[in-house]
Amino acid sequence: xxxxxxLYLLAKLxxxxxxxxxxxxxxxxxQIPKIDSDLFERWTRIAFLTGRIAQLCTxxxxxxxxxxxxxxxxxCLMKLNDWDAAALTLATAYSLxxxxxxxxxxxxxxxxxxxxxxxxxxxxTNAFDEIDHFLINSNANISSTASDQVRYQxxxxxxxxxxxxxxxxAEKLAIKKxxxxxxxxxxxxNNYIAGSIGFWQRMxxxxxxxxxLKRNNHKAVSIALNKAIEEMHSANLLxxxxxxxxxxxxxxx
Numbered sequence: 001x002x003x004x005x006x007l008y009l010l011a012k013l014x015x016x017x018x019x020x021x022x023x024x025x026x027x028x029x030x031q032i033p034k035i036d037s038d039l040f041e042r043w044t045r046i047a048f049l050t051g052r053i054a055q056l057c058t059x060x061x062x063x064x065x066x067x068x069x070x071x072x073x074x075x076c077l078m079k080l081n082d083w084d085a086a087a088l089t090l091a092t093a094y095s096l097x098x099x100x101x102x103x104x105x106x107x108x109x110x111x112x113x114x115x116x117x118x119x120x121x122x123x124x125t126n127a128f129d130e131i132d133h134f135l136i137n138s139n140a141n142i143s144s145t146a147s148d149q150v151r152y153q154x155x156x157x158x159x160x161x162x163x164x165x166x167x168x169x170a171e172k173l174a175i176k177k178x179x180x181x182x183x184x185x186x187x188x189x190n191n192y193i194a195g196s197i198g199f200w201q202r203m204x205x206x207x208x209x210x211x212x213l214k215r216n217n218h219k220a221v222s223i224a225l226n227k228a229i230e231e232m233h234s235a236n237l238l239x240x241x242x243x244x245x246x247x248x249x250x251x252x253x
Contacts, residue, residue, distance in 0.1 A: 013042045020150040020178035022046050035059060040066040048134035049154050053079055070098055071131050074107055086111055106135040150176050163191055167199045174240055181240045205231040213248055221252050 009028075016025035026046045029039055040059070044067065047056040057076035060066055067073070070093045077086035090107050093099045099107070109116045130151075137155050153169035157179070161169075167187055174184040188206040196204070205228040212220040232241040 010038060010042070013039075017042065017045055017049070017151055018149075019176040020049075020154050020173045021176075022050050022151070022154050022178075026050070026052070030055075035063075035066065037066050044069070044072055045130045048130040049151055050158070051134065051138070051155055053134075069131075071103060071107065075110065075131070075134070078111055083111065103132070103135075106132065110135050110138060150178065154178075163187075163194075164199060167203075171199075171235065171237060175236065181244055184240065185244050199235075202231045202235060202237070209245070218252055221249075225249065 013025050013028065016022070016028070025042070029035070029043050029046070032039060035043065040056075043056055043059075047053045053075065057079045060072065060076050061080060070089065074086045074090050074093075077083075077089060090099070090104065090111065094104045105116050105121055109118075109121060133152055133155070137159075150172050153172045156165050157169035157173055159166075167184075170179065170184045170187055173179045174181050185206060188203045189210060191203065193200060193203055193207070205224070209221070209224040209228045212224040228241065228245075229238065232238045
């Protein structure tokens, strides 16, 4: 790539990461024959947001100059089953004050949860980043740290989290066009209703509309559609709803 093309690529990757379009960003990077340190830094952010770090760690093992981040090295050593090297790197970095206390505690817990109990971990930090996010969410015993930034929703969306968390994450990602809109509506369609407020109302509205569409009853469709529009509008999802149902509704109106 020439310099202009390279800057465009890096800017594109940064934007994709920002909006949580992590699969697209990762695919773009993996299509590039030679990964340099700038691309590897973006790949690192993506990998720790998705939890898919195995290939990243193998690349770092084979090309150690790609990253100087000690946290990344420690996590990758652990991922590659070299616990002793990970522990030694962490101990050395901490003794030389190259890793801050909060990060060191999270890394120690990551290496061995018994060494630092959950209640001794500080799960919030002013410098919260993708590595903190990975460490906090890599152990089911640690409570997830909330973030309004949409890129942090990907792991929640892909995990076996509660249905409420999954839907909330999917809605934020879909609004940013970071995931296929139909993926969100499939979550509504394919889960059982167990409530009547909040996201349950959106799920009920979608299921009712789908049911009336199958019955091919114009009046029932109209009633169900009005309710669905009301619920989707209240959650800022009306545009997504219109895109999902435009073709299905075209024969009725």
